[in-house]
Amino acid sequence: MSDTVKYLLDEEHLPKHWYNxxxxxxxxxxxxxxxxxxxxxTADELGVIFPRAVIEQEMSTEREIDIPAPVxxxxxQWRPSPLFRARRLEKALxxxxxxxxxxxxxxxxxxxxxxxxxxxxxxxxxxxxxRIATETGAGQWGSSLALAGSFFGLExxxxxxxxxxxxxPYRRAxxxxxxxxxxxxxxxxxxxxxxxxAEHPDSTGSLGIAxxxxxxxxxxxxxxxxxxxxxxxxxxxHQTVAGIEAMQQMDMAGAHPDMVIGCTGGGSNFAGLxxxxxxxxLREGGxxxxxxxxxxxxxxxxxxxxxxxxxxxxxxxxxxxxxxxxSSFVPPGFxxxxxxxxxxxxxxxxxxxxxxxxxxxYNQLECFAAGIQFAKAEGIVPAPESNHAVRAAIDEAIKxxxxxxxxxxxxxxxxxxDFDMQAYTDYLAGKLKDLVYDESEVAxxxxxxxxxx
Ligand SMILES: *Cc1c(COP(=O)(O)O)cnc(C)c1O
Numbered sequence: 001m002s003d004t005v006k007y008l009l010d011e012e013h014l015p016k017h018w019y020n021x022x023x024x025x026x027x028x029x030x031x032x033x034x035x036x037x038x039x040x041x042t043a044d045e046l047g048v049i050f051p052r053a054v055i056e057q058e059m060s061t062e063r064e065i066d067i068p069a070p071v072x073x074x075x076x077q078w079r080p081s082p083l084f085r086a087r088r089l090e091k092a093l094x095x096x097x098x099x100x101x102x103x104x105x106x107x108x109x110x111x112x113x114x115x116x117x118x119x120x121x122x123x124x125x126x127x128x129x130x131r132i133a134t135e136t137g138a139g140q141w142g143s144s145l146a147l148a149g150s151f152f153g154l155e156x157x158x159x160x161x162x163x164x165x166x167x168x169p170y171r172r173a174x175x176x177x178x179x180x181x182x183x184x185x186x187x188x189x190x191x192x193x194x195x196x197x198a199e200h201p202d203s204t205g206s207l208g209i210a211x212x213x214x215x216x217x218x219x220x221x222x223x224x225x226x227x228x229x230x231x232x233x234x235x236x237x238h239q240t241v242a243g244i245e246a247m248q249q250m251d252m253a254g255a256h257p258d259m260v261i262g263c264t265g266g267g268s269n270f271a272g273l274x275x276x277x278x279x280x281x282l283r284e285g286g287x288x289x290x291x292x293x294x295x296x297x298x299x300x301x302x303x304x305x306x307x308x309x310x311x312x313x314x315x316x317x318x319x320x321x322x323x324x325x326x327s328s329f330v331p332p333g334f335x336x337x338x339x340x341x342x343x344x345x346x347x348x349x350x351x352x353x354x355x356x357x358x359x360x361x362y363n364q365l366e367c368f369a370a371g372i373q374f375a376k377a378e379g380i381v382p383a384p385e386s387n388h389a390v391r392a393a394i395d396e397a398i399k400x401x402x403x404x405x406x407x408x409x410x411x412x413x414x415x416x417x418d419f420d421m422q423a424y425t426d427y428l429a430g431k432l433k434d435l436v437y438d439e440s441e442v443a444x445x446x447x448x449x450x451x452x453x
Contacts, residue, residue: 326445
């Protein structure tokens with residue numbers, strides 16, 4: 001048995017294209033609708049907030065989309081990212097399972113998010129855009145876009161969900177170091193922020209509210225566009241660079257996954273690892289399992305409804321068919337801030353609805369316990385979001401111990417938790433609780449779903 005635990009690809013194996021799962025869907029996605037007319041939205045209408053190249057990718061059904069050379073040039077700083085076999089964790093769990101993980105924490109922002117921040121900034125830059133407005137939950141996306149903005153010479157304005165703004169001052173400092181402006185949301189700088197504050201002066205914010213503020217700012221000026229860090233097709237597309245690398249690395253390891261696991265906030269890191277494998281399975285058959293793991297306190301895929309909904313609270317965004325808890329739902333302030341979103345990527349939702357993706361949810365305490373077990377064995381402290389994937393991988397490995405099956409588990413370690421030590425401090429001090437979401441609030445939010453007919 002080889003002692004190799006780390007699988008590195010040479011630079012020449014850095015993918016030259018992203019993988020677009022729209023090319024292999026057994027049933028096409030439902031169209032994205034204009035929020036006013038409820039007709040399928042046009043490229044021109046989307047052009048108010050997104051650059052053309054991004055809109056083309058959003059609507060494309062081409063299987064392979066070229067990664068521009070300047071984007072690959074930046075990717076080279078940390079890509080191809082490593083794939084590890086978690087041998088010490090396997091040993092600690094006394095499992096016959098083989099556990100592999102793709103590690104995206106090696107990026108300068110510490111997560112998978114620069115994989116899409118870099119191309120989005122690049123496309124905006126070449127189309128003459130000067131400013132990008134965006135939202136951020138835990139701060140990972142804002143950090144990634146701030147970094148991309150400084151590489152490509154763009155001004156970045158980040159609306160950061162207030163609960164995270166207060167929990168994670170270092171994330172804010174990170175964004176400001178790269179020259180971005182970071183504003184706690186809801187804020188008084190936009191009409192949508194002021195409307196929320198008028199009704200809920202103590203609002204801790206939500207991604208839905210922060211998106212409204214950023215979209216509002218982008219729609220006001222011709223030189224300003226909006227960028228989203230998850231959910232949309234083009235974001236999931238950019239993230240497949242990780243999955244395409246992982247397939248080559250698993251081949252190097254002589255391994256083939258029986259299951260692919262990722263945590264899901266908006267669905268992008270999960271899709272990035274899973275879609276290249278899932279697309280292959282859709283084309284050629286197979287019986288890999290794809291497990292999407294979400295927090296029980298924001299259970300979009302496991303408790304939400306598959307329906308047309310807005311991406312934001314003020315209803316400025318187009319309508320997407322997706323699993324949703326309702327756009328007015330504000331999840332409780334648990335520590336995996338990047339997973340506090342009411343909706344789920346339309347592509348992930350669609351494939352879950354068709355039965356190709358198995359969703360599952362966990363509470364935060366069991367996720368932190370898994371993260372600490374992982375850290376002790378593997379030496380990396382995972383982001384609280386990533387802990388959800390770690391929990392599922394460990395549970396599957398424990399199942400193998402019980403059944404004696406030597407399954408191959410591949411999971412995405414979407415980021416490190418070095419900026420999240422307050423969460424670990426609170427957990428270790430016994431101060432964290434399992435937060436339950438308010439079912440009546442979800443029922444109310446779902447009752448307010450737009451009537452699309
Ligand atoms: C943002 C984030 C997530 C959740 O977003 P997805 O789009 O679902 O990937 C997960 N992990 C980390 C580390 C993040 O920063």
